Amino acid sequence: MGELTFKGLKVDELDLTNKIEGQVELDISQRASFNVKYSNDNLHCMANLTIDMMEKTHPMDFNFKISATALFDCEEGMDKKEIHKKAYDEIYPHVRALVITFMVNSGLPPIVIPKVKMDESNIKIEENKKIEDNNLYS
Numbered sequence: 001m002g003e004l005t006f007k008g009l010k011v012d013e014l015d016l017t018n019k020i021e022g023q024v025e026l027d028i029s030q031r032a033s034f035n036v037k038y039s040n041d042n043l044h045c046m047a048n049l050t051i052d053m054m055e056k057t058h059p060m061d062f063n064f065k066i067s068a069t070a071l072f073d074c075e076e077g078m079d080k081k082e083i084h085k086k087a088y089d090e091i092y093p094h095v096r097a098l099v100i101t102f103m104v105n106s107g108l109p110p111i112v113i114p115k116v117k118m119d120e121s122n123i124k125i126e127e128n129k130k131i132e133d134n135n136l137y138s
Contacts, residue, residue, distance in 0.1 A: 002075035004086040009094050012048070013067040016106060020055070020062050027056045032116060034091075036084050038074075045072050047087035049095050051113055064111075066102075068095050080125045 020026070031052045038045045048069045055062040070091040074083055092115055100110045 002078035002082065004075070004078070004083060004090065005073040006090050007071040007073060009068055009070045009091065011066065011068050011098065013050075013065060014102065015063075015065045016102070017060070017063050018106070018108065019060075020058070026062060028053050028062075028111070029056050030113065032113075034084075034088055036080075036087055038080070042078075043074055043076060045074055045083060045087065046070070047072065047084075047091055049088070049091050051095065051099070053111070053113070064099075064103075066095060066099060068098065070094070084125075 033050045034047065036045050036047045046069050048067065050067040051065070053064045068091065070087065072083075072087055072090070096113050096115070099113055103109065103111045
């Protein structure tokens, strides 16, 4: 087990469509994706979490999307599946807080995104998912 050091978070995309009038009960479906890209030396990584939510019966009237990327330093020799799980556990509470804050500031009730348990058998490591070291930090 190694150390994963959180370096920061940036929101890449934030989109809300709310054409629903009055008080209604929403039946929201959610999709999420999470991926990690590594620097050539595997000592840094970028983890991206994207969440799409929409009203099941009227998806064009209410939908929301957030995509956020977190930057990390990785301890040398860390297992990539371990990095994947730790990065997800680190980025999720930040994104959840952003979603709640955005919804409330938009005049909506706080919508809490449920955390999906990371199933190690579903983690796929692709060796070609690299980032340029000079593009990692600005």
